[in-house]
Amino acid sequence: MAAQHSRRSFLTLAGMLTAGSALAACGSNTGRGGSGDTTLHQWYHAYGEDGVQAAVKRYAAAYRGGHVEVQWNPGDYDSKILTALQSSAIPDVFEAQVKLDWVRQKQVVPLDDLLGDAKADFVPELLKSQTVDGHLYGIPQAIDTQVLFYRPSLLQAAKITPPTTVDELVEATKALTKDGVKGLFAGNDGGVSVLMGPLLWSAGLDYLNADNTAVGFDDPRAAAAFGKLRDINKSGGLLLGSPTDWSDPGAFTSKRVAMQWTGLWNLPKIQEALGDDIGVLPFPAMDASGKPSVPVGAYSAMVNARSGNVDAAKAFVKWLWVDQVQDQVEFATAFGAHLPARASLSAKAPKLQSGVGAQVVKFVADGGKIASPAWWSARSNTALSDAVARIAREGANPTQETQKALEVAKAELARARG
CATH class of the missing domain: 3.40.190.10 (Periplasmic binding protein-like II)
Structure with missing residues (x-):
């Protein structure tokens, strides 16, 4: 549910308060x-x-x-x-x-x-x-998830099919940018905070391996995936400087972008603003070795x-x-x-039986990935997000930056496992 603060960010205690x-x-x-x-x-x-x-x-x-x-x-x-x-x-x-x-x-x-x-x-x-x-x-x-909302009318007018690979998403971002409308909005940080996980998953990787015994992106494909965010940022089609950030649908509902990555919790506002001109997609795969995904929390x-x-x-x-x-x-x-x-309860919810709701239920079933694993530390997350920011926004070397974050994550996991 949409909250008054981030639902996945549990912050380090800023000050000691008296309990009771x-x-x-x-x-x-x-x-x-x-x-x-x-x-x-x-x-x-x-x-x-x-x-x-x-x-x-x-x-x-x-x-x-x-x-x-x-x-x-x-x-x-x-x-x-x-x-x-x-x-x-x-x-x-x-x-x-x-x-x-x-x-x-x-x-x-x-x-x-x-x-x-x-x-x-x-x-x-x-x-x-x-x-x-x-x-x-x-x-x-309950489950909160994020998806790629898009306006089918704009894709049809541009003769673009909904993207099924990251490269197609890059091209769609470029092609849909015209007449004062940008192709994509994924947050004012260029997608760093919300697309870091989906980019890993698009390459068939993750923050950690399945049993939390090793870092999950010790693979050259991680750098390649993060490099795709650089491609999106330099495409000319990414909206930056929006009055609202990714968690609010304002950029999409005001028709300033053709696509926005945002939370499913915004669906009622989006439907009110755009009616039936709404489509949803998971984040696409990088290639055949990856798969579409949506973060779940x-x-x-x-x-x-x-x-x-x-x-x-x-x-x-x-x-x-x-x-x-x-x-x-x-x-x-x-x-x-x-x-x-619970999987069976979706059948008891009329809103989830057709349209966008039913599609997202399938996205979660087929490609839901945990956005914030318990074993993934705050320090690891900061190291990786800083690296991805330098790659995406500054054009830093993806391999070198990913390696730096990898070493921090390895040390953090070793500390956690004692």
């Missing part, structure tokens, strides 16, 4: 229900869509196993969670993405016993992203190891995010364009 009542009091909303004596504190970040806050309070109020107090957290939610996990028993339940350091420091509780037969129904890549050392620490709540429900009610907190997480399938469908689809975290 000062944190617990911020933005508190109460959903009380049930006959149990236990009171659980559940935290959410401040979602941007109308209706989400009322919905999660309603879910909490319907729980019969105890009282659940829902706290809505505008502002820097990430830092609040980091602080709370270090020293506070509140929240009992919270949403986040699993971090390796939290597991190593025993700040979160394994949830392996909650899924039961439902495990096979969850999107495997999502569960993998919330798993460390064979244990599951988060139950995915999800906030997951997690349990604070410092909670005084760990078993009760786990029971509530199971009730809401495993058992209450109708609430899960509503949470994912009623307040914007998102996908349920």
Whole structure:
């Protein structure tokens, strides 16, 4: 769901805050229900869509196993969670993405016993992203993904077919640039932040290998893939300096570009602005050795190891995010364009049965890739994104820059694995 801050960027704590009542009091909303004596504190970040806050309070109020107090957290939610996990028993339940350091420091509780037969129904890549050392620490709540939106009318007028390779995307970016319209918008940084992963995947590579024991781009094809972003940046068809960045559809809905890489969560706004003149694509393959892809991410429900009610907190997480399938469908689809975290639930969502929704369900099933793996460190990410920025924006040597980032990532993974 579209958030008031990045949904995948969990920041380094900027300052130490005192835990406890000062944190617990911020933005508190109460959903009380049930006959149990236990009171659980559940935290959410401040979602941007109308209706989400009322919905999660309603879910909490319907729980019969105890009282659940829902706290809505505008502002820097990430830092609040980091602080709370270090020293506070509140929240009992919270949403986040699993971090390796939290597991190593025993700040979160394994949830392996909650899924039961439902495990096979969850999107495997999502569960993998919330798993460390064979244990599951988060139950995915919904899927956010990003796709390439395009205007079919403009492609048809230019006699261009939707691109199926990265080279075709470069050529389409050039050819669609005319009459005051740019070919592509992928963020004001030239696509560095959002296309770094898709470029790796287009070459059949990844940040890490399948079992997180080695860096996944120790291959000359990585430099070749990043070099393609340089081609896009020097094509003359890439929009830069937009008043809004990639996560907002403004450049696309204002008809300043023919194509935009952005979040599926923007689909309602795009449909309102452009009607049926909308197409969607995954990021294309570089060649036959790669494959089309879309990044997937999800906030997951997690349990604070410092909670005084760990078993009760786990029971509530199971009730809401495993058992209450109708609430899960509503949470994912009623307040914007998102996908349920469970494969079978897409069939229960009318919005996902045809058109763009159905296409994106297939994109995720066929080529969904985790945008932020638990074993991929912030330092590794910074090193690689800085390298890709120098390649794309400054024309630096792709092989040399990729090698520098590779050495940082190798050292970081060795440190993490002890």
